[in-house]
Amino acid sequence: MDAEHTAATDGSSKPATGYRLLLPSQWAQVPLRQGTEEAVGSILKDLFSRIxxxxxxDKIGPYKKVISARFRSSVTQAQQKNGLDLYVPVKPVGDQEFNLGASILVAETTLPEREPGATFADPTDLVVQLLSRERVNADLSSGEVDGAVAVRREFVAEADPTHGVDVASRRIEYIASVPGDPARWFVAAFSTVGGGNPRDELAEVLVEWFDAVMATFRWRFE
Structure with missing residues (x-):
């Protein structure tokens, strides 16, 4: 699947206007700004057709309600995080069943203004400092995403039942400066519960898979 998203552009500075990301056909895209309900309805319809x-x-009805509520809740949470697109695995691979145990959220954010007198060698330094303050146990590394400066962050998010998170999850985030618009940053966040343990073998394989997916990332300019 060649997933695309197009954002607003400023003709004078000619920033990146969107992105392209290659994902397997088992993954579906849910746009979070427009066409969300249509995409959610299509995914649920396809899922329920395989029951x-x-x-x-009396078994099918409750199952549909639980899956629908869980999926819609995930979409709503993604929208609240300033998301652009949400990607979820919706088709079985081998004997696996549909579940929401993994996802990719694409979002955008802006950096806070620098304090008077603050200096940084490049935007990546600022991002690293901000992320280091936010989460002590995260693994941070800097690099590039299709030529743009970027930071990769990896950590385990513990279960938080008070916010509806019943199990811990492995998180990988790529935070990249949008070409032509240094105030805007692109975020691709992958989350998986693995096989029940965020550091088990399945989780490790999926982390490697997501890193490979991000190698296919390309900016779009129009």
Whole structure:
């Protein structure tokens, strides 16, 4: 799947206007600014069409309600995080069933203004400092995303039942400066619960997979 998103552009500075990201066909895109309900409805319809017909209605009904509520809640949370797109695995791979145990959220953010007298060698230094203050146990590294300065952050988010998070999850975030618009930053955040342990073998494989996916990332200029 060639996923694309187009953002607003300033003709004078000609910043990047969007992005392209290659994902397997098992993953579906949910745009979070426009066309959200249509995408959610299509995904749920496709999912429910694969429910075995021999199952009794009193089992199917509650299952649909739980999955629909869980999925819609995830979409709403993504929108509240200034998300652009949410990607979720919606088709089975081998004997696996549909679940929301992994996701990719693409969002954008702006950096706070520098304090008077503050100096940084490049924008990446500011991001590293901000992220270091926010989460002590995160692994941070700097690099590039399609030629743009970027920071990669990896950490385990503990379960937080008070906010509806029942299990811990492994998080990988790529935070990249948008070309042509240094105040804007692109964020691609991957989350997985692995096989039940955010540091188990499945989680490790999925982290490597997401890093490979980000290698396909390209800015769009129009």
């Amino acid at each position: 075995p017909e021999h199952l009794p209605p």
